Amino acid sequence: MAMPFPFSAIVGQDEMKTALLLAAIDPSIGGVLVFGDRGTGKSTAVRALAALLPKMRVVVGCPYGCDPANPGAFCDSCKEKAAEGDLKTRQVPVPVIDLPLGATEDRVVGALDLELALTKGEKAFEPGLLARAHRGFLYIDEVNLLEDHLVDLLLDVAASGENVVEREGLSVRHPARFVLVGSGNPEEGELRPQLLDRFGLSVEVKTPTDLPTRIDVIRRRDTYEHDPAAFVEHWKRRDGKLRSRLTAAHKRLGDVSVPDKALERAAELCMALGTDGLRGELTLMRAARALAAFEGDAEVGDKHLRQVAPPALRHRLRRNPLDDSGSSVRVGRALEELFGA
Amino acid sequence: MSERSAEDPIWGDALLAAALFAVAPAQLGGAAIRSLAGPGRDAWLEALRALLPDEAPMRRVPLHASESRILGGLDLTATLRAGRPVAERGILAAADGGVVVLAMAERMELNKAAHLVAALDAGEVVLERDGLALRTPSRFGVVALDEGLSQEERPPAALMDRLAFHIDLSGATLRDLEPSVVTAEEVTAAAARFSAVALSDEALQALCTTAMALGIGSLRAPMLAARAAKAHAALCGEDSVGEVDLQTAARLVLAPRATMIPQMEDPEDESTEEQPPEPQEPPEETEQKDESEAKDKPLDDVILEAAQAAIPPGLLAMLKMGLDRHNRGSSAGGKAGAQKQSKTRGRPIGTRQGDLRDGMRLNVVETLRAAAPWQPIRRTARGEVLEPGKRPARVEVRRDDFRISRHKERSETATIFVVDASGSAALHRLAEAKGAVELLLADCYVRRDQVALIAFRGREAELLLPPTRSLTRAKRSLAGLPGGGGTPLATAIDAAAALADSVKRKGQTPSIVFLTDGRANIARDGEPGRSQAEEDALASARAFRLAGFRAVLVDTSPRPQPKAEKLAGEMAAIYLPLPYADAEGLSQAVRAVSSNVPAAA
Secondary structure: OOOOOOOHHOOOOHHHHHHHHHHHOOOOHHOOOEOOOOOOOOOHHHHHHHHHHHHHEEEEOOOOOOOOOOHHHOHHHHHHHHHOOOOEEEEEEOOOOOOOOOOOOOHHEEEEHHHHHHHOOOOOOEOOOOOOOHEEEEEEEHHHHHOHEEEEHHHHHHHHHHEEEOOOOOEEEEEEEOOEEEOOOOHHOOOHHHHHHHHHEEEOOOOOHHHHHHHHHHHHHHHHHHOOHHEEEEEEHHHHHHHHHHHHHHHHHHEEEEHHHHHHHHHHHHHHHHHOHHHHHHHHHHHHHHHHHHHHOOOOOOHHHHHHHHHHHHHHOOOOOOOOOOOOHHHHHHHHHHHOO | OOOOOOOOOOHHHHHHHHHHHHHHHHHHOEEEEEEOOOHHHHHHHHHHHHHHOOOOEEEEEOOOHHHHHHHHEEOOHHHHOOOOOOOEEEEHHOOOOOOEEEHHHHHHHHHHHHHHHHHHOEEEEEEEEEEEEEEEEOOOEEEEEEOOOOOOOOOOOOOOOOEEEEOOOEEEEEEEHOOOOOOHHHHHHHHHHHHOOOOOHOOOOOOOOHHHHOOOOOOHHHHHHHHHHHHHHHHHOOOEHHHHHHHHHHHHHHHOOOOOOOOOOOHHHOOOOOOOOOOOOOOOOOOHOOHHHOOOOOOHHHHHHHHOOOOHHHHHHHHHHOHHHHHOOOOOOOOOHHHHHEOOOOEEEEEEOOOOOOOEEEHHHHHOOOOOOHHHHHHHHHHOOOOOOOOOOOOOOHHHHHHEEEEOOOEEEEEEEEEEEOOOHHHHHHHHEEEHHHHHOOOOOOOOOEEEEEEEEEEEEEEEEEEEEEEEHHHHHHHOOOOOOOOOHHHHHHHHHHHHHHHHHHOOOOEEEEEEEEOOOOOOOOOHHHHHHHHHHHHHHHHHHHOOEEEEEEEOOOOHHHHHHHHHHHOEEEEEEOOOOHHHHHHHHHEEEEHHHHOOO
């Protein structure tokens, strides 16, 4: 995929695009789950995001891509380099790493370096996918088909922010903080509630039903496939604009104020919906703040809460199998009661 | 010009699809061939083989091919011999530029399908296994051999969505099997022109409109149809897509995917005694249309008509009955994570690191594979020096190397609800059954159960929900359940037995829950008449018992009915009078019963 489909060229699917952008502005929102119909460009959007994100600065030669601006979180080798005053840095694209379904545990957490072991008899650690995803995104397509033991492992690392490998005298700890992006089709099966709750935002994508939009989608895809380079060139300006907005939002994030009023509103909303735990409130607040930063607003207000409430809360409602209305509808109702139509 | 060979449109279209597929295999995704093994299928594969370039690979994937065979992995023998990691190319990488043929695709597991789909979409095989990380570009098309017999037995939907052609050869006869009139040279020439063929806005709109009118949701369908039209134009030596190309694409790509018939009356108006229409005559050849007639119609209508005329008769009948064919369960329902991995029983589905506690089964090959790279290190650690050319005395295996096989238990259950929707209390009972189904599904990640629902009333039994684990799908299927009419019990029991049989053939254990008062009044032939109806019902019940399915009959009448009890006895089903069962009570009763009933088979 040398030339991914440009992010700005994706037709519609605004909720999905916004959720991905918010997670990029504030990774602490905790990942995005994209669930929905087939052929709605879920994977396309994630690949496009990788090409859109501004570059990040890393320590040269660090397998984990440590952030030179954050010495507190250095891995062992970067600590050594820093002590010797030998820290070079460079810019690299933010990693968006695929976790393929058939991946073995060894490849995910890292393992013995086969090459060195077989040729020189040396014991060295070869970082896995978790190391490569550090400071970036880990993308799992068909996340509902992922094997249980891998799911458990991922949840564990995502919660602790570090990966620990202990094997026959090989003992490695390295930072692994990433935004988990999962996509799937609910018809293939439901997602375990523990996993569902781990995701900060959850987006439902539907196939567009109006003819002009549908034609637009296919036409753009066709143009892109015919000549990817020309197509990417054509959308370059728009992607560039979006990139600048992302960079600015990221910078502004700390300055966005969250008034007490907004906190109250968020708490009321979660109470009205009966969401479990404080995680919902926290995510709601963070997502609203990231949105405010993205839109250049100085403080979080009702309009931000309204827009991010469905993706932040819809997957945290207690399931009521006999209430036929979907969770999105329930969130919408609660919003109307609280915030007025 | 369109390459119609024989008089028979099925075979002619199948050959045409093969030719279009050969023009641009990766862009068109491929074809699903629904047919039992036999001369028709072989002839089609042979035709495709002859149209592809000589050097194009055609790789067959057996149903039980391991993931490492499909994706590639560490070649253990070569690795040990060479003393450095040697990767083994998988089937998907080896199929670059050609075709992958999937045997028994209707039984393909979802996660295997997901690998295939990921490689199809990305045009490369991504491998993260055994300490190897490889990306191998590979662009291939897929032929899914679908030997499914019933409506529910289909290849996984995610795969079907990406294959342009869904061909059903079951209607073709031996004398139809004429060779293709398209030559490999023509295909090669068309392949070179394919990407330059122009597609006008009007043409694209016609395909999108047609797809919508036929109720086809996925955008991949019109996208694939557009590519099929381009391939057809290229084959005909044109440089832009014209009406005939669009008609062909609509006929081959869109018609088999139809989920509704355009301008269909509101299904609400259907009488309860609706009969399936007579099977239609095979569609006329559309491109022989009177040109003048076609001229004064908008393109949209022309293309829609072409597609509509080509909807396969069997599908047409189903659509007319208001059945949504696309709500079928896919083969291995549910998610891998929802299945409790059994320790030692069932089909092996892979290995994982683990201890040999609690009766796990060691996978020797995978264990050796894990131990291989450590050998030099362990020898060094022990101070053993290996002289050049000498073999080490033994392979050292440590606990960390242990790999245990993970198995899928064959005892996944599928609970089939068979609900009496006749008469006055129907709506109430249906609502309860619906609630119970959803409750059972709501905790499906705790119980590895699939649920299906058959409702019977009037003269027929209708499969409203094929076996599924998906709450989403269930809710959609259960949204509008009709009620009222006669009680065709025999038909219902037969339908339940047929579905249970197909569940069983998938390696799951069916358990059937009947909700009825047991008072049959429609005989098996659809004629009213209580005595004949009851006789038929008892006969069906006995046949049901012979199949040895475990079953529960929930008597839903206000007072327990001797007839219902007798019927349960004949079926060897547990009799459970529950006059006031609500959804909650019902689902609990079913759970209690189905977990305590030993399967007779």
